[in-house]
Amino acid sequence: MTENLITQNELETYAPDLDLSLYNAATISGMINRASNKVRNYCGVKGFFKAAVTSERDRALINPQGELVISFQRRPVVAADVSAIRLVTVNVNQSLTLLSGGVPVFFIPDPGNYMIYPSNYLTSFGNGLISLQSADLFYEIDYTGGYATDIADLPSDLKEATTLYIRSMLSKKYNSAGASNISQGSVSIGFGGNKNGKDQNIQEAESILDDGDYVRRVM
Numbered sequence: 001m002t003e004n005l006i007t008q009n010e011l012e013t014y015a016p017d018l019d020l021s022l023y024n025a026a027t028i029s030g031m032i033n034r035a036s037n038k039v040r041n042y043c044g045v046k047g048f049f050k051a052a053v054t055s056e057r058d059r060a061l062i063n064p065q066g067e068l069v070i071s072f073q074r075r076p077v078v079a080a081d082v083s084a085i086r087l088v089t090v091n092v093n094q095s096l097t098l099l100s101g102g103v104p105v106f107f108i109p110d111p112g113n114y115m116i117y118p119s120n121y122l123t124s125f126g127n128g129l130i131s132l133q134s135a136d137l138f139y140e141i142d143y144t145g146g147y148a149t150d151i152a153d154l155p156s157d158l159k160e161a162t163t164l165y166i167r168s169m170l171s172k173k174y175n176s177a178g179a180s181n182i183s184q185g186s187v188s189i190g191f192g193g194n195k196n197g198k199d200q201n202i203q204e205a206e207s208i209l210d211d212g213d214y215v216r217r218v219m
Helices: 008-014 025-043 119-123 130-134 156-173 200-211
Strands: 051-059 068-071 082-088 093-095 114-117 138-145 181-184 187-190
Touching: 008 025, 008 156, 025 156, 025 200, 068 138, 156 200
Parallel strands: none
Antiparallel strands: 051 138, 068 114, 082 093, 082 138, 181 187
């Protein structure tokens, strides 16, 4: 599934000033796809559409309180949508308890980007487990994550960030040399950028994604 984050009709709504009549449907679709990939890559996630994830695997992080912290690669997630957690290493392949008396053992803070599994359940599996935090200890988790199955129901700020990436692509079309500004006669056009070469559109897009807690961070 190609997880585009915005449709052409939505793009025209978010950016009514863009003249998309210059491009055919395939070209516009390609720009939307590339911009959507840039959003996911910057956020460090697999996607934002609601879908089942099996055996998502990463190195286990044990925080100073002795808790296992898992940052989901598809988000957001609610507790009811976590179906299994396993700790895996050379000498360990242990399924963790999900419920105690019908109540989740773990905690998922809003907006559902990561979960915390408490230390008292980890230590119960034997001495030395937490000391493996710097060794080859991994977690595997099965869950369902994402905002929606319909593109129209994805958050508006994700669409806004995607639109800004498309604006950046179009601005480069008219500034292929990467100049900071272009002058022709009495007309001057500026192309703002930072020291990393990111223009104003990309900087604004990344700010939206950072402020919206869409970026995956290792806790």
